[in-house]
Amino acid sequence: MNAATTPRSKPGLWLGLFFAAIAVIAVLKTTAAINPGTAYMLLAGSFCLLVPFVRATRRNRGACSSPAAARYTKGIAISSALYVAGLGIAVYLDNRMELEGTAGFLVALLPVLPIFGMIWVMARYLMEETDEYLRHLAMIGALCGLGLVLGVGSFWGFLETFGMVPHVPGWWAVPIWAVGMGLGRAFMSMRDRAGADE
Amino acid sequence: MKNRLKVLRAERDWSQQHLADELGVSRQSVNAIETGKYDPSLPLAFRIAALFDMRIEEIFTPDD
Numbered sequence: 001m002n003a004a005t006t007p008r009s010k011p012g013l014w015l016g017l018f019f020a021a022i023a024v025i026a027v028l029k030t031t032a033a034i035n036p037g038t039a040y041m042l043l044a045g046s047f048c049l050l051v052p053f054v055r056a057t058r059r060n061r062g063a064c065s066s067p068a069a070a071r072y073t074k075g076i077a078i079s080s081a082l083y084v085a086g087l088g089i090a091v092y093l094d095n096r097m098e099l100e101g102t103a104g105f106l107v108a109l110l111p112v113l114p115i116f117g118m119i120w121v122m123a124r125y126l127m128e129e130t131d132e133y134l135r136h137l138a139m140i141g142a143l144c145g146l147g148l149v150l151g152v153g154s155f156w157g158f159l160e161t162f163g164m165v166p167h168v169p170g171w172w173a174v175p176i177w178a179v180g181m182g183l184g185r186a187f188m189s190m191r192d193r194a195g196a197d198e
Numbered sequence: 199m200k201n202r203l204k205v206l207r208a209e210r211d212w213s214q215q216h217l218a219d220e221l222g223v224s225r226q227s228v229n230a231i232e233t234g235k236y237d238p239s240l241p242l243a244f245r246i247a248a249l250f251d252m253r254i255e256e257i258f259t260p261d262d
Contacts (some may be wrong), residue, residue, distance in 0.1 A: 066224065133227035133236050191235065192226060 015054035016187060019179055021046035026175075028165065040091050043175075044084045050077065068128040072138075075121035079114045083174070086111035115174055137188050144184025145177040152176055201258045204232045206250050221245055 025046065029039040054073055090110045093099060099107055132186065143187045153173065159165040207217050214232070218225045223242070230236035231246075237258075238246065247254045 023253060130222075131224050131227055132239055133230050134224055136236065137226075192229060 014056060015182055018046060018049040018053065019182055021177060022175055029083060030127050030168065036091055037095065040088050044088060044112035047084050066129060066131055068125055068130070072121060072125040072127070073126070076118060079117035082114035082117065086114055087103050087171070088168065090143060097180060111171065114189060123141065137185065140188055141181040141185040147179025148183070149173050149177045199237045199258055199260060200234065201231065203228070203246065203257065206257065207232075220249055
């Protein structure tokens, strides 16, 4: 069965809603319109939008999805959930006690270990994916994420040096990277669909 | 790089999915190659040529 006869879900809609939610939360938090606790709750809630995104992606990929891609999707979903949980626990503890020394080091590792997990999942995907075009798409997405982190980080850093914007914690690198990767993948997906003839 | 993949596929009345299955790649890959958005690696180009029983240069040609 080809794409023309298969009812297609809309993963792009859910991914767009996810990124829009992240952007709105970032603006609200940066402008101090909401406190850190509220920002975290909203951020954790926004990750729920990834559930219908993953389901829609699976439906659309169908037989096209490689075993490596399935493992990648599952691994990223698990590590993302652990990241949100780790981030929430770390922020909660930081708000309620004076973290320092070994305890502070260990609490800081809570959201970082799932990030290492994400990096491992992505590296494993690039090693296991036998479809060279899908591997190419994954690398383009990762490079878009890296580009956005470097660009936004450098620009924000200079603005901060000039005293024009407030300080932003370094852990924003991961959400910004994810946004960049998502935008890159969405662009490639739209480009593919534009050229598809069946 | 230009290619005749779409024509060769149409001559055999194959869908993109069928060609993808024959080559062991995703339908996305076939579509990207057909539309010239992605140039296949040499090993994949050899597999394509073998499938159509042709030489690589009979399927793929440089832009200019």
